[in-house]
Amino acid sequence: DTAVSQTPKYLVTQMGNDKSIKCEQNLGHDTMYWYKQDSKKFLKIMFSYNNKELIINETVPNRFSPKSPDKAHLNLHINSLELGDSAVYFCASSQFHRGFDGYTFGSGTRLTVV
């Protein structure tokens, strides 16, 4: 199936730990994103990569570090997790070709920090 896939789907961890979320897309898109959705469903962009190059870096703590080994993968590493990091993190991808058709989203990673 062509899709954006994220792992893990659920992640429960203690404060202070370091964790990673992985994202892969097989759509041939050249741009990938990380969005954070808070408990009120508000979506905020964190990062965007185009062909492995960082192009959007919103105001996000330095504890969050994205890594794109190739244009089909965008991982998110979080150091020293805090309670406020609990949220659903969505990966997405897009391709700008004769216009922008919007994103294809992954199904999300629900991170709970205890």
Next chain:
Amino acid sequence: GNSVTQMEGPVTLSEEAFLTINCTYTATGYPSLFWYVQYPGEGLQLLLKATKADDKGSNKGFEATYRKETTSFHLEKGSVQVSDSAVYFCALSEEGGSEKLVFGKGTKLTVNP
């Protein structure tokens, strides 16, 4: 900066009722406009889009018309079903080829049988 304002939810309707979810935007230039839907426990799915003024996007019985004069992109459906229960997000993409989407805060719709 660019922004999207959606009507506050939650919205509760009976099956076969008419649905309107209001969306207005603030943007420089001519953004593309989108509606996404998020079913419980899932990621967002593109519902429909419009790329220029007076375009009408439609899908699965939902419609929205890009109104530049009122900077609006209201979502409508003539007869909702229980399966339409979800959170609906209005979004815009910034003009000039930028692929950043700015989302509204979402409107939760519950349709009762």
